[in-house]
Amino acid sequence: MSDNAASTTKEFTEEVAPRTTTLRNKLGYAIGDVGNNFLFDMGQLYLLKYFTDVLQLPAALAGTVFLVAKVWDAFMDMSVGTWIDNRQNIGPRGKYRPFILWAAIPLALLLIANFSVPDFSVTGKMIWAYISYMIFGTVYSISNVPFGSMIPTMTRNSQERSELASFRQAGSNLGLMLATIGFMPIVNMLPTDHEGYTVAVIGFAVVGVACQWISYFNIKEVYKEAPKPKATKEDLKKSFKALLKNRPLVTLCIVNLFTFSAFNLKLAVQVYYCEYILKDNTAVSYLGFFSIGMVFVAVALVPLLTKRFDKKTVYSMGCVIWATADILGFFFASNTVLLVIFTSIAYLGNGFTSALNWALVSDCVEYGEWQSGIRSEGMVYSAFTYFRKLSQAIAGFVPGIILTWVGYVPNQQQTATALLGIRGLMFFYSAAMAIMTVIIMHYLYPLTEKRYHEVLVQLLKRRDKDAVVEATTVKD
Incomplete structure (x- = not known):
């Protein structure tokens, strides 16, 4: 980007999309995702192992x-999103x-129920x-x-959205780091694993609720819109058709199916890798501290890189780093130190994609409008x-099927085939998904920073024109 172009872009941003968030707002948004992860990551991190090794459920059934x-x-996400968009009674809280x-609080209680299965x-x-996890979801x-829909209402500034997305990702990974470091030591302190899992989950659930409430009191909706007229079936059809035509959104959904799974x-x-391959x-705690710390x-x-490169370019850059580290990890991560090193580099690359997802999806809102x-x-x-939930379905189902296929037996010495299956799941799957993401983003994602700015200028001009027409109509 030339100096003149950069200057013009900056002037544009300050004129039609000023900065509207404070450090307090950004920290509040980050703390909210610490709470989200305390309440959510327990299932992603430990529920499959709780099912297979504590409850003794067959791995395929657990998956x-x-x-x-x-x-x-x-499907619940789509239903909730439709409901929220068409709410009529919007109070002063936003x-x-x-x-x-x-x-x-309901979320915390349901999380505890997932790890308190009766005998x-x-x-x-x-x-x-099935029942407890589906209601929890x-x-x-x-x-x-x-929570995720709030960024477009907090700011219209593209750079500030990248910053908010980065703060959110920092909060998310702080929650994930603490959950990874702290959970198993709590489990190991209790007389049985069953009691340990329950007590650990209760502790994280309580802190998760506190973090979400702190977030609530420290974030705000700057750009508030009047409630929309009650949507008809035809309106909903048009909205869903508009989503399917939103090429940046469709592309982002597809690549998240890959990266998030x-x-x-x-x-x-x-x-499983730490217990059965590294013994x-x-x-696991070292991975939480060093790799997630990366x-x-x-x-x-990310905010520094997005000042120089398009978000799309930084996104793909992260996937290249990620894939390279995981391929090397498959061949060389034979001890704890090497596992931490290769996984840390992979998570550095993954951090680029994760931090930018929320900024990119906010851009898709304006593009769709x-x-x-x-x-x-x-x-x-x-x-x-x-699509992220579908990716989580894949992430929970595939290991259960593969572990069964390669002959995994809980709490026993594993065969060479089972160990190879665990190694492949740990490294090759994610490397392949990262490579696919680079290819799809390069060929299918159309929103460069320049294109986004053009879209936003035209959109704001259209809104101003519509406002003038509406005011004139009312006056007449």
């Missing part, structure tokens, strides 16, 4: 819980913030697991879809999270 529940969650406040038969345990949608699958499998359960480096670098005339933050965000 189906994730498949069914996450597909259900994906359109999105109240959900963060009221959903926190039923296998069938009874499976029924409990529904309530999480009610909390998380509004890889990320979550790695989180689920690393517990070092404490390695994501903070990525979060700090410019393209179709329909603005729907909730539906855009829920469409995005729909």
Whole structure:
């Protein structure tokens, strides 16, 4: 980008998209995702191992819980997004913030229920697991879809959105780091694993609620819109058709199906990798501290990189780093130190993509409104999270099937085939998904910074014109 172009872009940004968030708002948004992760990551990190090694459920059956529940969650995200977009009674707390406040305690109680399965038969345990995890996912949608939909209402400034997305990712990874470091030591302190899992989850659930409430009191919706007229079936059809025509959104959804399934699958499998390949359960805590800690480096670098390069370029750059580290890890991560080194580099690359997702999906909101005339933050965000939930279904289902296929037996010495299957799940799957993401982003994602600015200028001019017409009509 030339100096003149950069100067023009800066002037444009300051004129039509001024900065509207404070450091307090950004920190509040970050703390909200610490809470989200305390309440959510327990399932992604430890629930599969709780099912297989504590409840003694067959791995393939345990994996189906994730498949069914996450597909259900994906549809719930779309339903919640549609409902939120079409709410009529919006109070002084705002359109999105109240959900963060009221959903926190039910979400915590349901999380505890997931790790407190009674001593039923296998069938009874499976029924409990299905029901509790599906209800948990529904309530999480009610909390998380509004939380993620807030960025377009907090600022229109593209750079500030990148900063908010980075703060959110920092909060997310702080929550993930603390959950990875602190959970298993608590479990190991208790007389039995069953008691340990329950007590650890209760502790993280309580702190998660506190973090969400802190977030509620420190973020605000700057750009508030009047409630929309009650949507008809025809309006909803138009909105869904507009989503399908939103090329940046569709592309972003597809690549998140790849990257997020890889990320979550790695989180689920690393517990098995440390126990059965490295024979070092404490390695999970080291991974949490060093490798997830590297994501903070990525979060700090993203705002600097996006000042020089398009977000699309930085996104692909992260995937290249990620894929390279995981390929090397498959061949060389034979001890705890090497595992931490290669996984840390992979998470650095992943941090670029994770930090930018929320900024990119906010850009898709404006693009969709410019393209179709329909603005729907909730539906855009829920469409995005729909694919992320599908990716979580893959991340929970695939390990269960592969572990069964390679002959995994809980709490026993594993065969060479089983160990190879665990290594492949840990490294090759995520490397392949990262490479696919680079290819798809390069060829299909159309929003460069220049193009986004053009879209936003035209959109704001259209809004001003519509406002003048409406005012004239009212006057007449």
